[in-house]
Amino acid sequence: MIDEILLSRIGAALSDELKVKILINQAEKIHGGDINETYRIQTNEGYFFLKLNDAIRFPDMFAAEYAGLTTLGATQTIAVPRPVCYGAVQQQAFLVTTFVEKGSAMRDFWEDFAAMLAKLHQQRHPHFGYDSPNYIGTLRQYNTPYSSWPVFYAFNRLMPLTRMAYDQHIIEKVMVHQMEKLCRQLPEIFPQEPPALLHGDLWSGNFMVGSNGRACIYDPAVYYGHREMDMAMTRLFGGFDTKFYYAYQAVHPLAPGWQQRIGICQLYPLLVHMLLFGGSYYNSIREILQQH
Structure with missing residues (x-):
């Protein structure tokens, strides 16, 4: 009550x-x-x-x-x-x-979803970041603006949560050093792209089929970032049809090698989940770091 x-x-x-x-x-x-x-x-x-x-x-x-x-x-x-x-x-x-009423998916639901997300990602901004800090889950998400995506990703995403995990004795010093090493490599890893408006937490639990049969997204962690972050998040817990990725590529193609960068983009949500829900995500983080 x-x-x-x-x-x-x-x-x-x-x-x-x-x-x-x-x-x-x-x-x-x-x-x-x-x-x-x-x-x-x-x-x-x-x-x-x-x-x-x-x-x-x-x-x-x-x-x-x-x-x-x-x-x-x-x-x-x-x-x-x-x-x-x-x-x-x-x-x-x-x-x-x-209140969004649930509906039945239209015949080309995934193609339509991908096209709408691509249009969202075409919303630009001069800098990576957002007007103010916000949240991902219950964790503070820092959005200090930077003109460089590698710098933004290192300083606002990976290193703050890595330090938090170390301070809480969830990870050891060697993983901190591995993360620092990866952050130094980010300028060579990511292709340059303009800042795109992102949902920021786009997993299968944060969309539904609306009454019109089309996708409705919610529980955002909005910022202007590299659009591969949203795409990598859709791959983390499943629930997105293969048609979604083919359709997105047809409308707003990702830079070559994007599939090889999925793990690096997933490091941030994996750190979030490790801090919120425990150490079961530790091995996934370690495996990605060991590959670089």
Whole structure:
């Protein structure tokens, strides 16, 4: 059950944003991942999706997610839930978005998904990074702008999490040295590309088939980066059809050798998962590092 005071404040925030009196009739708890409590809320203006989290531990998480969804939605390239409002009541933070109804995949779902993602990746920016830090899972994601992708990837992604893992005694000094060595090699490994707008955490659990039969993506960790990061993330836990990759290549071809760089791009999400969920990802990280 959600506290009545919290529900009242959420209703007031919705009313302010939508410029119509919102009455919340019901809040039904639904499965929505490991990090947040999630609900479908029924109102006099239809259904909305509600996330709750700890406002003390993650004071700006939902502000960052609101900004990321807004950035993605403004491109009009691929569907995302529209963020409506966010805030906090005492120790509970909340984010409300539109509720996306599940549908059946259209016949050319994967080809359409790939084409929309390619259009998203064609959104450019002068620098790699983002306006502010945000989150991937519950980990802070640093987005200090750099003109060089290898420098950005080393300083904002790989080395901060490597140091965190070492400080928490998850990895040993030799792995830190291996990561430092790889970071020095990154300028020779990655082909130069302009910064592309990324979802940032594009695994199979962060998209669904919407009511129109097309892909809808959510739970972003948005930044402008190398687009091979999104593509490598789709390969990490499976769930993406082979048609998706052929279609993407036809619309917005990746540089030769991209498949050989998948492991290096996966180092970041693997570090994230090792820090969040334990050492079972250690061997995968070690294997990638030993290849370089």
